[in-house]
Amino acid sequence: MTQQDRSHQPQDVGSTMSDDHQTEDRRTEEDQTVEDQTVEDQTMEDQTMEDQTMDDQTVRRRGQDERGASDPAGEASQESRVRQDDDDALLPELVSHLRDHRTSLRQQWAERITQAHLLSSMTAQEVFTEATSVYDNYVEVLKTGSVQALKHYARDLSERIIPRGVETHEVVGIVLLLRDVLARSLFEKYREDFELLNRVLDAYEPAANRIANTVAVSFVEQRERVIRDQQDALLELSTPVLQVRERLLILPIIGVLDTPRAQQLTEQLLHSIRTHRAKLVVIDITGVANVDEAVANSLVDTVTASRLMGADVIITGLSSEIAQTLVTIGVDLSKMHTVGDLQGGIEEAERQLGFRVMKVPDEG
């Protein structure tokens, strides 16, 4: 777990850093040209955010006027700069719009989710609760532009909903639905002024895309983390090497036998052979679901390595399907000693080692 966290960390840091750089660069550019303006803009932005009841249009016009009055630069550059500043001001305006219509938009979104049959494994109440917090986070990210908090939230959300069987397409689907719902409400609001609508969308789209991206990536990362954890757990559960008689080991293999596991298993077996001074090993593969060429070859390698250590190997538990498969794909197991089942294998091994197991007749 920790190892994976660490491996993810640099990526996160990298992306945030580059984001910061971009914003910083832009800021410095602005600072050079309109130093006094930035201060004014700041206060203006604050005003807009605080004073939500005030008509947005008026505020913006007032901001433009102020800028026009105190700006000593030429007309053309002023025009583009005003637009630039306007775009910066658009997002807070957007945010306040989304805040004002929180209830109706959220309701709309939840309805769309139900209509699209997404998150079907969750109750309507749960969907609504999650929708509320996603909505608030969404608006928060639009406002601050920082996806860091959203990333944490998305990770938490994924942790909660992955065990519920929520699929990737559902998570991506709901975020895209929200994006759609909000965009529609923006169309609604600005349909009078096409020019302004364009600029609003210019500001909204990148932020919305980034949010959708972040949520999807966090979800998939979380999923992959779960899968990796399970793989690790499987590998650790792995395989006990057990001594059943003096100098006789058994190695029951259960699950999927892939190359890394086969290697780890061989290593473990060889060390056990040395510590237990084993002469015979019974490898039982009843629990191996699938034997293909790679698995068969790794078994041959295990047997060969054990022989080099002076221990003979008996393989048991080859099912009829596996036997047929092996013959069909032409794996040569002629050098391997195989016995039908584990009991037969142990009996054969006992015979070779000179044990004789007898049933004691009941007394009385």
Place this chain on the structure above:
Amino acid sequence: MKVDTPDPPSTPLPASILSQGPNLIVSIHAALDDEQLVRLQRELLDLVGRNRSRGVLIDVGALDVLDSFAARTLGDLAYMAGLRGARTVVVGIAPEVAMALVRLAMRLPLTQTALDLEEGLAWLGS
């Protein structure tokens, strides 16, 4: 056959050859280079003839590396000793060495292997 006497070896082989009854016990203490391996092979075959040995036991327990040349030389040695009437067993292959040999797809053909000296001697005595 005229055996050309080799120059007095500048360094003694890092291996000892002991005679134990009808068997020769070779204990290798450290990794041998190619030239030393060939020398060991020649000396050992010489001794097999001279002592009329019935068995050869080679202990490689001290080695943590066995390269392809060494593996082949040991295999050849076993075969040659067999031709001169001595059974050969290689003992003490470490788990890591066994894994490496298998992974490099090298077999020790015609070579009997055993866990350790005791096992090897038991096999030679049987």
